Amino acid sequence: MAMSLSAEDEDYDSDSEQPRPPNRPKPKMAASPASAVKLSASRGTSGARRRRTRCRKCEACLRTECGECHFCKDMKKFGGPGRMKQSCIMRQCIAPVLPHTAVCLICGEAGKEDTVEDEEEKFNLMLMECSICNEIVHPNCLKVKDSNGVVNEELPNCWECPKCNHAGKTGKQKRGPGFKYASNLPGSLLKEPRLSRDLKEEPDPPMVATATVTALTATSAVKRKAERDECPKRKEEEPPKKRSPLLSLDGTPRPRLEDNPLRKKRKLFDTNEEPVMVKKKKKLSKLEDPLTPKLLRQIKTENDHGDEEDDQDDDEEGPEEDDEQEEEETVKKERDSGAEDKAKVLLSPLLRTSAGRETDQASSNSPRAGPSSESGDAQEKSAAQPKARHQRRRLPNKESGKEFNPEAPNTEDCLSNQNHTRKPLKPEDSTTNQSRRALKLEESMANHNRRPLKTEDSLANQNHRGRELNETPRGYPPLSWNRSAQITPVCPRPLPCRSPPKCIQMERHVIRPPPISPPPDRLPLNDGEEHVMRREVWMSVFSHLTHRDLCVCMRVCRTWNRWCCDKRLWKQIKSITPLMLSGIIRRQPAALDLSWTNISKKQLSWLINRLPGLRVLLLSGCSWVAVSALCTSSCPPLRTLDVQWVEGLKDAQMRDLLSPPTDNRPGQLDNRSKLRNVEDLRLAGLDITDTSLRLIIRYMPSLSKLDLSYCNHVTDQSVNILTAAGTTTRDSLTDINLSVCNRVTDLSLTYFKRCGSICHIDLRFCKQVTKEGCDQFIAEMSVSVQFELIEEKLLQKIS
DNA sequence: AATAACGTTCAG
DNA sequence: CTGAACGTTATT
Numbered sequence: 001m002a003m004s005l006s007a008e009d010e011d012y013d014s015d016s017e018q019p020r021p022p023n024r025p026k027p028k029m030a031a032s033p034a035s036a037v038k039l040s041a042s043r044g045t046s047g048a049r050r051r052r053t054r055c056r057k058c059e060a061c062l063r064t065e066c067g068e069c070h071f072c073k074d075m076k077k078f079g080g081p082g083r084m085k086q087s088c089i090m091r092q093c094i095a096p097v098l099p100h101t102a103v104c105l106i107c108g109e110a111g112k113e114d115t116v117e118d119e120e121e122k123f124n125l126m127l128m129e130c131s132i133c134n135e136i137v138h139p140n141c142l143k144v145k146d147s148n149g150v151v152n153e154e155l156p157n158c159w160e161c162p163k164c165n166h167a168g169k170t171g172k173q174k175r176g177p178g179f180k181y182a183s184n185l186p187g188s189l190l191k192e193p194r195l196s197r198d199l200k201e202e203p204d205p206p207m208v209a210t211a212t213v214t215a216l217t218a219t220s221a222v223k224r225k226a227e228r229d230e231c232p233k234r235k236e237e238e239p240p241k242k243r244s245p246l247l248s249l250d251g252t253p254r255p256r257l258e259d260n261p262l263r264k265k266r267k268l269f270d271t272n273e274e275p276v277m278v279k280k281k282k283k284l285s286k287l288e289d290p291l292t293p294k295l296l297r298q299i300k301t302e303n304d305h306g307d308e309e310d311d312q313d314d315d316e317e318g319p320e321e322d323d324e325q326e327e328e329e330t331v332k333k334e335r336d337s338g339a340e341d342k343a344k345v346l347l348s349p350l351l352r353t354s355a356g357r358e359t360d361q362a363s364s365n366s367p368r369a370g371p372s373s374e375s376g377d378a379q380e381k382s383a384a385q386p387k388a389r390h391q392r393r394r395l396p397n398k399e400s401g402k403e404f405n406p407e408a409p410n411t412e413d414c415l416s417n418q419n420h421t422r423k424p425l426k427p428e429d430s431t432t433n434q435s436r437r438a439l440k441l442e443e444s445m446a447n448h449n450r451r452p453l454k455t456e457d458s459l460a461n462q463n464h465r466g467r468e469l470n471e472t473p474r475g476y477p478p479l480s481w482n483r484s485a486q487i488t489p490v491c492p493r494p495l496p497c498r499s500p501p502k503c504i505q506m507e508r509h510v511i512r513p514p515p516i517s518p519p520p521d522r523l524p525l526n527d528g529e530e531h532v533m534r535r536e537v538w539m540s541v542f543s544h545l546t547h548r549d550l551c552v553c554m555r556v557c558r559t560w561n562r563w564c565c566d567k568r569l570w571k572q573i574k575s576i577t578p579l580m581l582s583g584i585i586r587r588q589p590a591a592l593d594l595s596w597t598n599i600s601k602k603q604l605s606w607l608i609n610r611l612p613g614l615r616v617l618l619l620s621g622c623s624w625v626a627v628s629a630l631c632t633s634s635c636p637p638l639r640t641l642d643v644q645w646v647e648g649l650k651d652a653q654m655r656d657l658l659s660p661p662t663d664n665r666p667g668q669l670d671n672r673s674k675l676r677n678v679e680d681l682r683l684a685g686l687d688i689t690d691t692s693l694r695l696i697i698r699y700m701p702s703l704s705k706l707d708l709s710y711c712n713h714v715t716d717q718s719v720n721i722l723t724a725a726g727t728t729t730r731d732s733l734t735d736i737n738l739s740v741c742n743r744v745t746d747l748s749l750t751y752f753k754r755c756g757s758i759c760h761i762d763l764r765f766c767k768q769v770t771k772e773g774c775d776q777f778i779a780e781m782s783v784s785v786q787f788e789l790i791e792e793k794l795l796q797k798i799s
Numbered sequence: 800a801a802t803a804a805c806g807t808t809c810a811g
Numbered sequence: 812c813t814g815a816a817c818g819t820t821a822t823t
């Protein structure tokens with residue numbers, strides 16, 4: 001795969017570069033009437049179609065063009081031909097809005113929500129665009145009130161109008177408006193779902209897994225119907241069988257659920273007859289005012305628990321991809337681990353619930369795997385059966401099952417027991433990095449232990465990194481796998497199959513941030529009252545929960561689901577499996593820990609491009625192929641970058657990572673490194689030499705913390721470079737970790753005297769560093785700054 | 800199926 | 812009117 005990826009890159013470049021060989025004659029299309037005709041035709045179907053435009057307010061809209069993406073390179077301003085006419089990938093709007101000129105098809109007027117205060121009224125007066133027929137109307141102008149509209153909260157002013165909803169139309173049109181995200185992006189990162197062929201797929205069982213993934217997709221509201229009609233699509237590649245295993249694993253819970261006593265509980269939930277609307281798509285029951293948006297908020301019962309929310313979450317799965325295998329593993333693990341079981345138990349009721357419904361549904365409709373499933377048919381059915389309504393939203397079981405695993409949290413827990421991965425530890429890993437790393441490792445590893453076994457590079461490096469868990473540990477002597485010891489001994493980890501790069505399908509879903517509307521402040525109770533505890537109080541409770549537990553809470557009810565999605569609870573997302581990429585996007589974490597995962601280059605690239613606010617990125621133990629995504633993506637705000645133990649990351653790769661874009665166009669690409677704002681760089685275990693250090697001092701002027709532990713090629717000369725006169729590093733550096741760098745001697749300590757801000761020097765396990773040398777350093781520095789030896793060869797400034 | 804290209808729509 | 816870029820169509 002590495003090859004393929006690289007190949008792609010090359011192509012990419014070449015493309016952008018020159019005028020391009022006439023692969024395609026540009027002239028011809030230009031005037032072709034045909035195209036025009038077609039256009040008009042398509043439009044005709046649903047009336048005047050309005051093109052959505054960027055909101056100009058989201059993070060993406062506020063960014064400046066990266067100048068490096070496929071589309072930027074095409075722009076004339078960046079020296080390209082300007083034929084593609086697409087927005088910079090980094091600037092693709094997260095919430096495209098209707099144009100200002102949009103008006104109601106019925107009354108011809110613009111949105112009037114500003115004229116009223118009441119939420120419900122606002123809804124009735126705002127313009128809503130149907131994701132199926134594309135008509136734009138004021139809900140108030142519709143006469144068909146007998147049926148319900150289903151709001152798609154993922155996109156502003158988007159719903160499935162009552163007419164379409166009632167008619168049971170499924171949006172054949174691929175996705176709702178504003179789908180640009182999913183289409184037209186190179187690299188097949190985002191592709192559209194092809195509904196059509198999926199249809200025939202077989203029923204479900206196998207699909208389950210898939211379904212899960214897809215189903216959840218954010219877009220659900222929008223296209224769900226289509227999908228379901230069409231039928232679930234699964235990824236082509238995956239062999240059904242795979243799923244089956246999954247199912248079994250995963251599925252287990254569900255089936256039982258139904259029989260389970262717990263199930264009754266579920267019923268309790270169900271009891272509320274109220275139609276709950278899902279936030280995303282709410283379906284209004286006839287009982288209520290169909291169009292009332294407010295219903296959503298007013299949901300009296302939370303019974304649905306989570307349907308919607310689930311959807312949301314679930315949707316997250318975006319990038320499914322090759323990982324199925326992973327999933328399986330994950331699942332297994334979870335299952336295996338005792339903890340997991342417990343967790344499941346806890347969850348079971350919840351699961352059950354959803355499972356139950358889903359089941360029903362599933363049976364009724366073939367599960368469509370598509371991103372969205374719910375509403376369309378569901379509604380119809382609901383009409384038929386009263387009960388149905390609750391269930392409608394949910395997808396077939398699979399989803400529910402799957403969702404679980406994916407959730408990051410679980411992974412952590414589950415895995416912990418089993419991990420086998422070992423990471424190299426420093427002898428004592430007190431060091432910050434290390435300790436962290438260790439922790440993570442476990443977690444993450446647990447999740448997926450499959451790292452690629454070896455790549456060429458890795459072979460080359462073998463001494464250092466233990467690439468695979470199974471294999472012998474990394475070469476460093478002093479290390480012991482700390483965790484491993486405690487934990488299970490090595491496990492037989494599946495061998496890595498690094499996931500083949502199948503096509504990633506993250507694209508299937510439009511990934512958008514959570515609804516803008518604030519979540520309710522109090523929990524609505526069945527009796528119509530509100531719970532006494534306010535949201536903030538709950539939040540303080542939630543803040544003490546692990547992500548895993550949060551996920552459990554998110555299944556309790558719609559309100560909890562929204563509350564638990566609060567950014568504050570997800571400041572840091574760890575142990576993420578590739579399956580959860582879209583979930584990550586939804587939460588817009590400032591810190592992302594993908595350490596020791598087998599995330600692919602495409603996935604990482606996809607993520608980075610959608611996390612404009614990412615500050616911390618931890619990629620230790622990932623492959624260089626994946627990490628190289630940083631070379632082509634721009635991540636200006638990144639402050640912390642952890643690429644420890646990245647296989648294949650050596651001087652040449654460091655250059656790729658740090659160097660400014662080489663193909664600066666006339667425009668004004670700045671020739672500063674994409675990683676110029678990095679302050680905390682973790683390079684432990686890399687075979688880098690002074691060459692890389694020179695790049696670092698040149699391109700990371702704000703570097704404050706540098707971890708070079710386990711870098712056998714680092715020498716006193718390296719330190720000399722870092723602290724040389726004229727470098728900004730000399731003054732910005734506060735923490736340096738050179739532990740287990742056997743070529744470093746006491747001489748380095750003398751170099752550190754030049755660092756004006758140095759506070760922490762870790763030279764533990766440096767065979768050539770002596771106690772005397774440290775004492776001398778302390779003595780000489782005492783004139784201006786007081787240092788102390790926290791432990792052997794570990795110097796710290798006394799504050 | 801993927802992706803390049805294009806006509807047309809939008810905002811200013 | 813112009814630059815940007817959406818959503819569709821043409822090509823590969």
